[in-house]
Amino acid sequence: MVKILTLALAASSLSWSASPQAPALNAAERAVTGRISASRLRARLSFLASDALQGRDTPSPGLDVAAEYIASEFRRAGLEPGGNDGYFQTASMVQLTPNKEGFSLKLEYQGRSVEAGPDGASLSLASGLSLTAAPVFKLDLADPSSFAAVKPTDLDGRVVIAQAPHRGLKGIQAAFHLLSDAKPTLLLLVGESEMLGSGERLVDASPDSASARQATPRVAVHSPALSALFDSLPPGAGTATVTLTAPEPLKTPFTLRNVVAVLRGSDPALKSTYVMVTAHYDHIGMKKSGEGDRIYNGANDDGSGTVSVVELAQALAAARPRPRRSLVFMTFFGEEKGELGSRYYAAHPLFPLARTVADLNLEQVGRTDSTDGPQVGTASLTGFGYSTLSDILVKAGKLTGVKVYRNAEASDAYFSRSDNQKLADAGIPAHTLCVAFDYPDYHGLGDEWQKVDYSNMARVDRAVAVALMMVADDPATPRWNPKNSHTARYLKAFEQLHGGQP
Ligand SMILES: [Zn+2]
Structure with missing residues (x-):
């Protein structure tokens, strides 16, 4: 089975007993x-x-x-x-194998700006991506009530910025459901995570396949300076912007x-x-x-x-x-x-x-x-x-x-x-x-x-x-x-x- 972050298992308390006259196999x-x-x-x-x-x-x-x-x-x-x-x-x-050379990111908010390069970045993209001062929407996964009223369309065309998932964040499941119906330009995850892989992934290569086209590009960055600026952002659509260059991935x-x-x-x-x-x-x-x-x-x-x-x-x-x-x-x-x-x-x-x-x-x-x-x-x-x-x-x-x-x-x-x-x-x-x-x-x-x-x-x-x-x-x-x-x-x-x- 596929591994997910949280497992909640407990013994079933159902009881069962064989019927008194067990039917037979033909x-x-x-x-x-x-x-x-x-x-x-x-x-x-x-x-x-x-x-x-x-x-x-x-x-x-x-x-x-x-x-x-x-x-x-x-x-x-x-x-x-x-x-x-x-x-x-x-x-x-x-x-698709991420090509991190040439990757750069800048988050700007109220005159402050933090930049990040290939170190500590994990990319998951089907093609190259270039954004200039793209509007940001912050999803605070630590506080699901902060986005309870958000609709998927509120995220469309924006860079959704959120904490990199880790144990203890209460809003992961709710954010997952919200994002599955939304069309953000990019999902930018900030901070350390036990869930971030190499960004390598396999997609259906047939021309009629939707899997490569539909997946939201995802970038995760582990940088204390970026995390600090993220923490200062108000939840939702604010005035922060992201400028980003991510090269085309290698395709095998x-x-x-x-x-x-x-x-x-x-x-x-x-x-x-x-x-x-x-x-x-x-x-x-x-x-x-x-x-x-x-x-x-x-x-x-x-x-x-x-x-x-x-x-x-x-x-x-x-x-x-x-x-x-x-x-x-x-x-x-x-x-x-x-x-x-x-x-x-x-x-x-x-x-x-x-x-x-x-x-x-x-x-x-x-x-x-x-x-x-x-x-x-x-x-x-x-x-x-x-x-x-x-x-x-x-x-x-x-x-x-x-x-x-x-x-x-x-x-x-x-x-x-x-x-x-x-x-x-x-x-x-x-x-x-x-x-x-x-x-x-x-x-x-x-x-x-x-x-x-x-x-x-x-x-x-x-x-x-x-x-x-x-x-x-x-x-x-x-x-x-x-x-x-x-x-x-x-x-x-x-x-x-x-x-x-x-
Ligand atoms: Zn299995």
Whole structure:
């Protein structure tokens, strides 16, 4: 999953008990679940999360090896290739690397002026930028009430200046929401931050892509003199101005790949509709320097989801009869760099989005040592209750001995933190299923394959297999829940996708 600044997790207090007369699996479900093997999951993950793949960074040779491995397993299962290049959906991306040479900035207010150069500056820009005495709008993240009445349009065409985010600033979330609907010329962050990266980022290079054009240019500067002048500015639109020169970034092209296989449905009508099961096969690569182990193996995040997709693919490929709808098995690149692979897929779908009835995304399904306490025989869905997929997973879990529950603290908060979000944005009922939202080695060097509970992972994958078969065989499609207060935008997207038919 994607890392964010604040994590607020607590144990769920839901209780659950098995129904007195547990219903049984049908013959096809028994055969499919019988083909899911803990030892094979272990073998798969010990390779995918091995040091040889060097943390599967996007882009990296290790990621390419992982893609070839996943494709080879789809090939062995006899599945139809679903990409534009065999099992691969090739994505032309461009890496933007800031060019700090020649960068200069001047903040002026009431006759005072502070200048800053490349030292201590972090740039995130899609193209060069030059501003002369541009008007400033101060967002004081320490005091969210100071901008509670501000509208997104108040920020349009201005340089928004704010504190660089760090723990303890109360207004980060509110500012994020405000900025997501605004069109400022530049976002200028002042001060030290634990969140500032190198400014490098990957964007979709296709000519029709909006991602490169729409992102707000962002500059962060760590300078005590600048921070002092920032502190003296009144909140809102004042008389301060910014003059800035930022050179064009360096652009390096890369080809990245989603890995895709299809199991054609058996029903003459329903086979042109699709059920997706997805996971991200990338992780965060290697630590730049230091002694000893520097490889972020990402066994649980999200090697576990990836090998589960592969295992489900081979188990379902042999289903007789085949499921009625077509099943799409897909692993995404670049989730850790901002859900790049799923974003790319939603912008360039291989199967019509309007005929894609659901996406079940798998994340962190291997480790049971959650920071919430041990999670054996349990699984949780993000956005639990947003769509009828929740009910289907609960039902499939009851048939396979997995308690599928709503984690009160994490369920809604984590909905946007994985690849399901990009498909939900397109209107498709899409959730992420996980076992542990947070665990001791999350994004750490110790996330290694030896720490995974394989028999539990197989159990959870069996529940997922049964849920996929239920969705694939049911002529009724999963629906967003109109009674849930978080689903309005997804319902709207669903209606747009289906030509106004709710
Ligand atoms: Zn992840």
